[in-house]
Amino acid sequence: AQSVTQLGSHVSVSEGALVLLRCNYSSSVPPYLFWYVQYPNQGLQLLLKYTTGATLVKGINGFEAEFKKSETSFHLTKPSAHMSDAAEYFCAVNGGSYIPTFGRGTSLIVHP
């Protein structure tokens, strides 16, 4: 069985501030983990993925995420928020079923 919990349905930051979006997962086998971003009226776009190896994963648009097995977490961060980062962010886990399970999403709001 696999599941994802995204803490906080909405996160609000000022432009230039640190972005931290939280994701905790549950998986009975070593997981593959993903972060996707969804802009209004669009599909989901892959930001980054963790498979094996290095636990700090760098993605597009300056985002990165760290896999922490002991905490079953895969939080997404960006050092400095930009107005264009405002979107819905989804964490997903694939625990061996080849079908990823998505979290409910976190809406990132960026204030000028």
Added chain:
Amino acid sequence: DAGVTQSPTHLIKTRGQQVTLRCSPKSGHDTVSWYQQALGQGPQFIFQYYEEEERQRGNFPDRFSGHQFPNYSSELNVNALLLGDSALYLCASSLGRDNSPLHFGNGTRLTVT
């Protein structure tokens, strides 16, 4: 290189009617998955097609059915529409049976009145 394309973009149907949504996968991809995304929710897995067969299915009733064609394109059919079927339907393609990332289309917005 064309990405995943879905048609139509918007659709309005009446309760009890039937609907067909279409998807063309990203070039080179052979696997198509369908997701339902209700407003304010994450995508929920409906089913996945590979080699023209339904490979896995999520927790959706038999009213939801699909098909994959030899060119890897796919259709999602929903019969006896309910108000609760109103959602964004996303098609995602990938390559083979592994953990390769999904490439999503922009979805079809279905409204059932």
